[in-house]
Amino acid sequence: MIPELGHFALILALAIALALGVLPLWGAARGDAALLGIARPAARLQFALVAGAFACLAWAFAENDFSVTYVAQHSNSHLPLIYRLTAVWGSHEGSLLLWGLMLTGWTAAVSFSRRLPEVFAARVLGVLGLVNAGFLTFLLFTSNPFIRLLPGAAEGNDLNPLLQDPGMVAHPPLLYMGYVGFSVAFAFAIAALLEGRFDAAWARQSRPWTLTAWLFLTLGITLGSGWAYYELGWGGWWFWDPVENASFIPWLLGTALIHSLAVTEKRGAFKGWTILLAIGAFSASLLGTFLVRSGVLTSVHAFAADPSRGVFILALLVAVIGSSLLLYAWRVPRLEGGGLFSDVSRETALLINNVLLAVVTATVLLGTLYPLLIDVLGTTKLSVGPPYFEVVFVPLMTPVVVVMVVAPFLRWKRHALPAIVRQLWLPFAASLVIGLAGAWGVGVFSVRGVLGLSLATWVFLASLQLLQQRLRGTPAASAVSRLADIPAAWWGMWLAHIGIGVFIVGVTFVKGLEQNADVAMKVGDSAQLAGYRFTLQGIDEISGPNYTAIQGRVQLWRGNQLVSMLTPQKRVYTANNMQMTEASIDAGLFRDVYVSLGDAPTPDAWVLRLYYKPFVRWIWAGCLLMALGGLCAALDSRYRKRNKSEAA
Template sequence: MIPEIGQFALALALMIALVQSILPVLGAARGNLLWMRSARASSIAQLVFIGIAFLALTRSFIVSDFTVANVVENSHSLKPMLYKVAGTWGSHEGSLLLWVLILAAFGAGVALLGSNIPDALKARTLSVQAWISTGFLSFLILTSNPFERIFPPPLDGNDLNPLLQDVGLAMHPPLLYFGYVGFSIVFSFAVAALIEGRVDAAWARRVRPWTLAAWMSLTAGIALGSWWAYYELGWGGWWFWDPVENVSFMPWLLGTALLHSAIVTEKRDAFKSWTILLAILTFSLSLLGTFIVRSGLLTSVHAFAVDPERGLYILGLLGVSIGGSLGLYAWRAPAMEGGGLFAPISREAGLLVNNLLLGAATGTVLFGTLYPLFMEAVVGTKISVGPPFFNAAFIPMMLPLVVVMGFGPFLSWKRADLKGIFQRLRFVAVLAGLSGLAVWYLTEGGPVLAYLSVAIAVWLLLATLREWTTRIRLFEVPFADAMRRARNMPRSSHGMTLAHAGLAVAMLGFIGSSAWKSEEIVFVQPGAEIAIAGFDVRFDGVERVQGPNYVADRGTLTVTRDGDPVTILYPERRFYLVAQSSTTESAIRSTLAGDLYASLAEPASEDTAASGAWTLRILYEPLVNFIWIGAAMLVLGGGLSLSDRRLRVGAPRRAITPAAQATPAE
């Protein structure tokens, strides 16, 4: 009965979305306030009914209701409860239900929190959001029903993909989807502004909080997925330029450009066309990623390779959404230009360079991702575009961007004094150069680009800190006064500082773990010792252990340094009985200086397994934890900016002055 309630709730949500997609926008066109305000109730109702459907599916997984085909295919009665719940979004159907739930949540968020948004703009925005909901709800109901029954029910399920039975992967999809789908509301604001024919500073101020919330979540989702790949897959890498990784990275790049472009629109009433176009393209790339992942074009650990007919449905949605919005943009955008003029050396110019470089980088990743698929579809030839291409094409574009980021906060609006900025940053430039030389002196070789990249990362970090100390006049005024100035600074300024510094810290992790990684892959028997990065690792053997829904071969590695004990590592090779598949569980000794990483591969043969001989992979990855620290700083910086009272979504309230409070008798 519960699954039928969920299916009925989805059907009701679709009908509400259809009404919401038409009535409010007609009300805005005719000036009918009642029709416009109906969007608020319909947005909330849509969220309620989709939430009921999602809870119904979650309940089916929790109680192991094997009359539901989705539960049979993605769960098992012996699976730990966390992964039963995570199984709700571990399939194509369940993840799509989560997608429409988040889509409805953002619409309801604007309806409830957007009290300062004019009725006509809000009505049009929520109608556009409902157009998107209608498309995905119809897709879900017609082609991907998560509540499809199966009779007679099997005694047990097929289990979730073992690679996905991990805490990191349990949280990764919701965060990623919150970012993907979060850009839908920014897209809806952009299309509503195009319909209305007006983009101004107030519009940009209303869009920025939603853009920031989506960007933060996408940042956290990408970082969590990268962390999962690092410790779970057993190869010791955190990014492989996999197409599924790329389709999440491209919206992040354009979303970053959108955040900065919206600042110019808000502050200077400029870059209107840029901001609108970036809003459209960012969500369009999210839709493109949905098509690639779900169309059957790719087979990946985290791709849903399904019936290509479903891909055609999504392709149709993609064509209508992107084609319609870009057509509307082409019609309306020429009338949007305006705003203040600015000199070639100014903050506006710096942010323009930011947009251009991020746009070019996104185009490069898009080309590298789609070109193999295009070649296979047209000529039937399978080719691979991997890390060598992306590293050679992407990194040289990003390094100049990081250099500009160091200058950016020092630039004034309209016109900046470049000579004065150089004077303030010359000491920073000297320290950055010396840091690159120091790393060259301390390391035993490495690519020249790595030393240059270290210098640029240190440049960004020190320039960011220099700008913050200049703002609060640290070392120029008494410390108490400097701290008072820091407390009185807008939170968005602190957020910018933390985010820019976070990128610099993450860069150090990217560089260190890529350029100076040490790796040993050896065939070992108990008692064998391996030397790596100053550590001595002794392989003590393997024992069989029982897990909740798997059996594992657990290795024991004793780590010493100069004869002194350091730690004991326990890498595992797990075998899931139901899924009949194996996974690698790495063992990691983490410090700020770097990680000692060990993973156990399958034995070469049954004979070698009987003798206790295994293939062992040991790596030392310098500074790799700086990646996760930097990502956390990026997210926290975004959170600080989002908490700034100037970016609150609700309407500001005028403070009541004492004079206004006084009564005539007084």
């Protein structure tokens, strides 16, 4: 009965979404206040309905209702409750429902914003309603999670063991918050195109939404990377896998967008470009959905393929992106103009970074889709993997980071070139020296090593310099209050840029200094790696709630000091007989030591995969700093002011 309620709630939500997608937009075009008034209540109602449907599905999982096909396929009565609940989004149908929940959630959140003019809000909500209607149709007609299984199964197939992990509890919701959050920026852009209202206030209203979506996407990607690191069992943190690229492309466009929005707000420039990026970021999210769910690309973490779903998402893609780009082509020539700036100015710096980020995005997209292109054109197949992306990514991103360091020192409109050179040459030279010396001292003396360390050092020194600049001429006693006066948005920028530096340090050291070895060991054997000694103390058989495992006890020694006891596992999940490697990690600020259990080449020996990963945590720490920066910026009090006619 409960699943039917959920099913029914979804159908109602679709009806409401259609009404929301049509009536307020119609009302905005005709100036009909009654139709406009529908927007806000309808947005909240559809959220309540989808939330209800979601709760019904969660209930079916919690109660082990195996007469629901989706539950029978992806759960099991021995699965711990927490994983039964996260299994709701463990596969295609449920994760799409989660997507719908997020989408209606963002829509409802917009409906509570009182700062938007009534007509504009109605248009934004209407556009979101249309997107919602598309997704709910997709959900109901190709991927309904409430379909009954008759007769019901006695026991479920169990959740994919890869997903039985704390990282998976949070990764998809965060990622979808990001993907779907860009729908708000998208709706703002479409509403602006429809209305022709495109001013500083528009950009300012759009910024906190965009920043929030971006920060969630950043967190989602970070968590996914961390999950892959310890769950896939070979210590990689980024694989340039199509599915990862599918999340990275919207992130790159979103990054360009938050910077472009800043220029549009402060200086009224780049309007058309900002609109295009807003459409692009959400389109990239939809494209990612297509790539992940249609089965056209193989990946370590793709969903089960179903061509009919592929056709449907493609249709949705064409409808949403095609119509908005048509609208863009029709309306955008009117948006020319904006504030003037000289060749050396913050506008120029932000423009060039936007242009470069667009090139990076296009390159990642091309690399991801190139195997498809070749497959479609000819009879052969090829692969584009990490070596390609690493070769092209670093040269393209290096100038982005350089400009990122310089830009905050530049004034809007005009800055004298000699002045900026005088200001920046010393820390730049110092970074180069530190980078060279450091890379040589540490043993990463390669182009990449020197480049990475110099860039990171420069990011850090420049950040200190920026702070010092802010405090110049302030007596020490009032320094704190001076710092407190700096707007939160500035702190956000500062933190996020430092995050990039921290990230670069992590990548440079991991790439340059990581070590690994596969060693066949018997109980009592020892192996050496990177100054650590690994002693296999024993192998135990243990059992968990829904799996059995063999667990190695590995002592990690440094000299005569016992650093820690590592317990890598190899699990076999009983319901579907799937094997999983659970790595054991001794984590540290400056290095991780990572052990995973391989096969048994002979009955009394096991292959241990040993990894030494210097500074690997800095990669995620850098990403978290970026997200924190996004949070600071999104919370800037400027965005909470009600007055829409204030100065830009």
